[in-house]
Amino acid sequence: MFIKYLFLALFGIAFGHVEGVVVHYLRLATGITHINSNKVILSEIPSILKIIEITREAATLIMLIAIAVVTSSTFLEGFINFLWVFAFWDLAYYGSLYITSRWPKSLMEIDVLFLIPRSWIAPVWIPIFVSSLTIIIIGMLLVLGAFPCM
Numbered sequence: 001m002f003i004k005y006l007f008l009a010l011f012g013i014a015f016g017h018v019e020g021v022v023v024h025y026l027r028l029a030t031g032i033t034h035i036n037s038n039k040v041i042l043s044e045i046p047s048i049l050k051i052i053e054i055t056r057e058a059a060t061l062i063m064l065i066a067i068a069v070v071t072s073s074t075f076l077e078g079f080i081n082f083l084w085v086f087a088f089w090d091l092a093y094y095g096s097l098y099i100t101s102r103w104p105k106s107l108m109e110i111d112v113l114f115l116i117p118r119s120w121i122a123p124v125w126i127p128i129f130v131s132s133l134t135i136i137i138i139g140m141l142l143v144l145g146a147f148p149c150m
Contacts, residue, residue: 004071005142008081011067012088019060019089020096026053027101042112042119054115061116064089080147084138087131094128 027033030049032041042050064086072078097103104111107125114120141147 001142005084008067008071008085009088012064012085013092015060015063015085016089016092016094017096020093021100022056023093023097024100033101042115050115057114057116060089077147080138083134087134087138090127090131091135094124 026045026049027041030045032044045053065082067085068078068082072081094104103109104124107123107128109124110121111124111127112119112121113127
C-alpha cells in the first residue's frame with residue numbers, strides 16, 4: 001500500500017512540475033513576465049488563450065481523476081487517492097513556478113487557482129496550506145491503518 005502512495009505522490013510531483021513549466025512558458029510566450037499576480041495576467045492574455053487554459057485545466061483534472069480511479073477499488077479509496085495526488089500536484093506546481101520564474105515572491109501573492117467553473121482567486125498560501133494539510137492527514141491515516149476501504 002505504501003508503494004502505491006509513493007508512486008501516486010511521484011506522479012503528482014512530476015505532473016505538477018509539467019504544469020508549472022507550461023505556465024512559465026505561457027508567460028514567456030505572451031511576454032507577460034513582469035507581473036506578480038496571476039490575477040493581473042488573466043486580464044492581459046487574449047481570450048483564445050483563456051479558452052486554451054480552461055481546456056488545459058480540464059485535461060489536468062481528468063488525468064488526476066483517472067490516476068485515482070485506476071489505482072482504486074472503491075469510491076472512498078478513489079476519493080482519497082485523488083486528494084493525495086492533487087495535493088502533491090499542487091505543491092509541485094507552485095514549487096516549479098518558483099524555481100522557473102521566482103514567482104510567487106511571497107505566500108500572500110494573489111493567484112488564479114482555477115478557471116473552472118469560474119475564476120477562483122486567492123492568496124497562494126491557501127492552496128499550499130490546504131495541500132500540505134491534506135498530505136499530513138492522509139499520510140497519518142495511512143500510517144495508522146485507519147482506512148477501512150484499503
